[in-house]
Amino acid sequence: MDENLKNKIGNNNPFKTPENYFDYLPEKISEKIAAKNSAKSKPIFWIKTGLVGLSSLALILFAIYQFSIPEKQQQAEIKPEITVTKSDSVIEKNDSSVLVESPKNKKVEVKEVVEPEKNLDENITDDDIIEFLMEEDFEIDLL
């Protein structure tokens, strides 16, 4: 079938290999296998990096969400702090003065206290307080 061709041209392989090619081939193959094995571990690095990035992004988004919630106005109903007991006769008003009455010497001491916070309910007046006191049966001892 192919005798004509073989007779005219021959069937020697015309391509040659570099000198000592097969002597170095095992070493080249080993290097490629080693490189391939080390390349296999790289995806693990990228997976870890990706996870760190994602978790950081999640934290940032959570923080943004938290700060973007409108602050609830604290409508603290600050009632005048009035402490009245049977033995004591301390009347504290929700203003800058404190009326203290002692049952013995009837001395009235006025003490200054810290100014109330600005967010107190300013609708409560002194009259309201007095009215409240009068409604309740508080015993006031004089010093």
Add this chain to the structure above:
Amino acid sequence: MVIDHDDADDLTQITFIKVFEKIENFRSDSKLYTWIYRIATNECLMFLNKKRKRFFIPIIDVERDLGNKLEADVYFDGNEIEKKLQKAILTLPEKQRLVFNLKYFEEMKYEDMAEILDTSVGALKASYHHAVKKIEESLKAD
């Protein structure tokens, strides 16, 4: 098949790496050398297909490119008529080129070739016969 020495070198190394990785999968129902040859021919065909797709080169131009490489190849040790033969072989379709090379240069038995290429002996004989005819016509025309 790939003409260029560097490509052939890469493919040789890839073949042996795959042999190393898949040696446990080798079943003794075929000869070891036909199994290795099968890996080599598959890698070779994949390489040529990838080359074609990567550069969007039509079939004819891949072979023309290989023919040009042949002219500049320092590892080609043949005379002018052998160079013409190689260029004529490049005009064959890839699988037929494979059959021709294995039969003409390697003098491989059809039975072994059938194991490597997973083709019947009859089909291989027909393929080789047509390949020889085409090459003879190509050389006459040249």
